[in-house]
Amino acid sequence: MTSLSKLTMSTRTPWQITKSVWWALYVRETLQRTMSDRLGWFWLFFQPILIILVIVIIRFYAMQRVRTIDGADFIPWIIVGLIAFQVFRETMLRSMGAIDANRQLFSYRQVKPIDPVFIRCFVEGNLNSFIFLLFILSSLLMEFSLIPHNPAGALLVWISLWLMGVGCGLILSVSTVIFPETKKIVPVSMMPLFLLSGVIFPINFVPPQLIEYLLYNPVLHGIEIIRSLFFESYNPVKGVSYIYFYNWVFGVLVLGLILQLRYEKRMKVL
């Protein structure tokens, strides 16, 4: 072996260690997502786009009756809802599995269980933002517009929906270690949540006495808020509140971080 003496390691500060761990995990996560399948990088972008397109087409031709939305065109309305739901769901589901999938790496004491969770959230946030941008740009070429009338507000709520996914991911990644059943229950419950969040059907079609209960779902608030920031004359469901939504965002983030600290040791056991 040559020139071993050059490769000395200095004592690093905790922040330096964390930075290099995050960078290493980021490269690794990207490689793994793009190289595991044939044309992995293509499917990475194309799969979520395809899902959105298929749902839009099905929804456009089926149930034509429920197609007029007050104050917004139907297609932009449903695309915004779908992708806003998707950034929340994908961030949550991908980061939920992060600890299980990266267990091997806890052999290196530099890697903490929370690190792969953060990295997956970051990758998922970037990916979905990029897809959203693609949709917005391609809408310029078509007859409908996806340009938000309040871009700064829409960006903030977009980030907040992502942060809610991060918070839920932090909570659920701990939960999968303590209750492995989480891995089965959570994906199943995504379908009802999808329908109850008013992603493809306007919630205004639900009887008013039921809406009261649907409004407990914070994702519905987030999606209605981001739509109202995209379409100027769109009226979100009555009762939608910024305060309720942000309470949830901060709530899940804080709870997630607390759980990560509390159960760190337990999650490191191979």
Next chain:
Amino acid sequence: MIKVEHLYKRYHIRKVSDWVLKDINLTIPTNVSVGLIGGNGAGKSTLLRLIGEMDTPDKGKVTRDCRVSWPIGLRGGFQPHLSGRQNVKFVARIHGLEATLDEVIENVQDFAEIGNYFDEPLRTYSAGMRARLAFGLSLAFNFDVYLSDEATSVGDRHFKQKAQKAFKDRIGKSSIIIVSHAEAILKELCQAGIYLYKGEAYWFDDVNKAIAAYHDES
């Protein structure tokens, strides 16, 4: 120097679980290579993992004032779907060697001698090839103390000799704490020994005496 004070560890697998390690007190000087000896399930790997801070004790603590490697073993540490090269890059990065990445890769490649498999996914490796990569990788860093959990045991004759030589070259600069059932390796590499029996640890300044104590038990 590695100091182990009042260390307790147990695993909560069943409702009632016994202590795997019970009130362990040890001071391992730097520059002394130590063999960990004991029957299966005596807690050798557990102690090694606690020293490497890969696991946390239930009570007590481990303090170190030197650079200690991760436990180099047959399990864990690699991502099976990535190639040897990508795994090596990952480990070099988390140790802050981004700047000298190429040099690290070259060193590991030279030492491991696994040829074209270096660019194949790890899941295609044999046990011996994994051990070669793991061992070569750890040698690319200048640790003061190396922790080895049976890492050399599956290697072939040529590799064993090479690994032992690499360690002998480093005596004076680095030491090793090794878990192994191969007594010849322990005698060759270690000066001192720790014999683990029923959750307790006994320190011997001479590794031969630790091995003798183990033989008396069985």
